[in-house]
Amino acid sequence: xxxxxxxxxxxxxxxxxxxxxxxxxxxxxxxxxxxxxxxxxxxxxxxxxxxxxxxxxxxxxxxxxxxxxxxxxxxxxxxxxxxxxxxx
Amino acid sequence: xxxxxxxxxxxxxxxxxxxxxxxxxxxxxxxxxxxxxxxxxxxxxxxxxxxxxxxxxxxxxxxxxxxxxxxxxxxxxxxxxxxxxxxxxxxxxxxxxxxxxxxxxxxxxxxxxxxxxxxxxxxxxxxxxxxxxxxxxxxxxxxxxxxxxxxxxxxxxxxxxxxxxxxxxxxxxxxxxxxxxxxxxxxxxxxxxxxxxxxxxxxxxxxxxxxxxxxxxxxxxxxxxxxxxxxxxxxxxxxxxxxxxxxxxxxxxxxxxxxxxxx
Numbered sequence: 499x500x501x502x503x504x505x506x507x508x509x510x511x512x513x514x515x516x517x518x519x520x521x522x523x524x525x526x527x528x529x530x531x532x533x534x535x536x537x538x539x540x541x542x543x544x545x546x547x548x549x550x551x552x553x554x555x556x557x558x559x560x561x562x563x564x565x566x567x568x569x570x571x572x573x574x575x576x577x578x579x580x581x582x583x584x585x586x
Numbered sequence: 587x588x589x590x591x592x593x594x595x596x597x598x599x600x601x602x603x604x605x606x607x608x609x610x611x612x613x614x615x616x617x618x619x620x621x622x623x624x625x626x627x628x629x630x631x632x633x634x635x636x637x638x639x640x641x642x643x644x645x646x647x648x649x650x651x652x653x654x655x656x657x658x659x660x661x662x663x664x665x666x667x668x669x670x671x672x673x674x675x676x677x678x679x680x681x682x683x684x685x686x687x688x689x690x691x692x693x694x695x696x697x698x699x700x701x702x703x704x705x706x707x708x709x710x711x712x713x714x715x716x717x718x719x720x721x722x723x724x725x726x727x728x729x730x731x732x733x734x735x736x737x738x739x740x741x742x743x744x745x746x747x748x749x750x751x752x753x754x755x756x757x758x759x760x761x762x763x764x765x766x767x768x769x770x771x772x773x774x775x776x777x778x779x780x781x782x783x784x785x786x787x788x789x790x791x792x793x794x795x796x797x798x799x800x801x802x803x804x805x806x807x808x809x810x811x812x813x814x815x816x817x818x819x820x821x822x823x824x825x826x827x828x829x830x831x832x833x834x835x836x837x838x839x840x841x842x843x844x845x846x847x848x849x
Contacts, residue, residue, distance in 0.1 A: 536636040537669065541648040544665040545631035552658045553629040557619035558602055560609035565595065565617050567658055574591030575655040577678070580632050580647035581598045582669060584608040584618065585842050 552578070587675065590683055592653070597621050599645040603846040611840070634669070642848050653682055670713045671787050676706035677717045680783070694826055698814030699724045701826065709833035710804075712791040715754075718745075718830060720782045720810065729775035730812045732761035738773060739813035739823050743782055746807045750794060754785040768817075788834075797834050806830045 546552050556566040570576050587594050596618045598605065605620035619626065624645035627633050632647040650665035651673060662682065664673040676686045686706050694701045700723045707716040720743070724730070731738045745753045759781060761774040786806065788794065797804055806829070813823040841847065 536638065539636040540667050541632075541650075541665055542635050543631050543633075544648065544650055544663060546652065546660050546663075548660050548662060550660055552652065552654055552660060555626045555629060557597065557621055557626055559617040559619055560602075560606045560614065562602075563617075565619060570593040570595045570617060571654075571656055571658075572588060572591045572593040573656060575653065575657075575661070576593040576595065577587050578630075578652040578654060579594070579596045580627065580630070580650050580652075581596050582643075582646050582649050583598050583600050583604075583848070584596075585600060585604050585847060 587679070595619060597626055597647070599624050599627060599647065601846065604842050607842040607846065651678060653678070666715065670790065672714055674707045674714050674716045677715060677785065680706055680717055680719065696824060696826070698728055698821060701810070703828055705830050705832055709835045710788055711835055712788050712794050712837055715785055715787045718784045718786060718806070721779070722776070722781070723779050724777060727816045728814055729764060729777045730814050732774040732776060733758050734774050741776065741810070741812040743784065743810050744808055745784065750789050750797065750804055751806070752787045754787065757783045791837055794834060798836050802834050804832055804834050806832070
């Protein structure tokens with residue numbers, strides 16, 4: 499018959515093993531790939547549909563000027579480009 | 587785009603400081619709006635909702651392009667399935683206006699047709715989507731068969747596979763129905779002038795490393811097979827080799843100063 503301290507020791511060793519296993523899984527390439535899976539998800543939305551009107555917008559450009567659609571468009575309309583970032 | 591009457595604006599989730607640094611460094615004169623709160627991005631419905639809370643990317647848009655008319659109605663839009671890939675502007679110009687100032691043309695003349703082919707962009711970059719274009723002109727009464735034809739040899743354009751790019755499906759135009767009186771048959775054909783296009787998406791920087799560290803050129807090869815007929819004779823099937831040699835340049839890796847980067 500095992501003593502209480504033996505049982506505690508066994509339980510502690512099992513817990514430690516479980517933590518180490520979880521740690522290995524978390525650091526494994528498979529786990530990292532799963533963590534990064536969102537990067538390769540298809541776009542959930544491509545926004546305003548063809549035939550619909552774009553929302554009114556305004557923002558500040560690189561020169562500090564406030565620009566809206568009317569100040570950007572040409573006689574034929576506009577090309578509105580959404581870019582992830584200009585830095586990375 | 588301006589020559590075609592379109593204004594251009596770029597919208598990112600960057601801060602004004604980042605946008606200003608970039609535009610100054612690259613001498614960008616078209617308006618770039620830093621939508622740091624992603625207000626415009628949300629209003630257009632293009633917020634990347636897959637980004638985990640707290641991640642540096644939080645607030646980025648799905649990259650894409652809207653073409654809108656002067657009243658703000660969306661005429662067309664261009665989005666890729668993966669965030670790395672990008673439509674190049676010349677490909678959008680080609681789709682929107684049917685023409686583009688391409689790279690040097692190669693002209694091939696046979697007894698049955700004249701083919702002028704080119705790429706919409708040179709140099710190209712990793713993950714860039716551009717278009718290979720072949721414009722055809724056939725003499726009067728000459729025709730070739732569209733891909734839908736039965737019992738005849740259709741026109742067929744194939745690229746040699748490569749791990750340096752992904753070829754999208756060939757865009758074959760709608761043909762015309764031609765009635766062949768001699769055999770009382772109606773067949774789908776191309777006559778006169780027509781165009782075939784094929785979009786190509788370059789591989790990632792990692793896959794193009796060897797090219798980028800070497801001669802920085804890629805040769806894309808393909809072939810065109812067709813059988814031409816006129817109102818009296820069907821000629822022997824032909825296979826024409828095609829080749830595009832394009833310069834490859836790296837992505838811009840220069841970043842803004844550390845102090846103003848996204849955290």
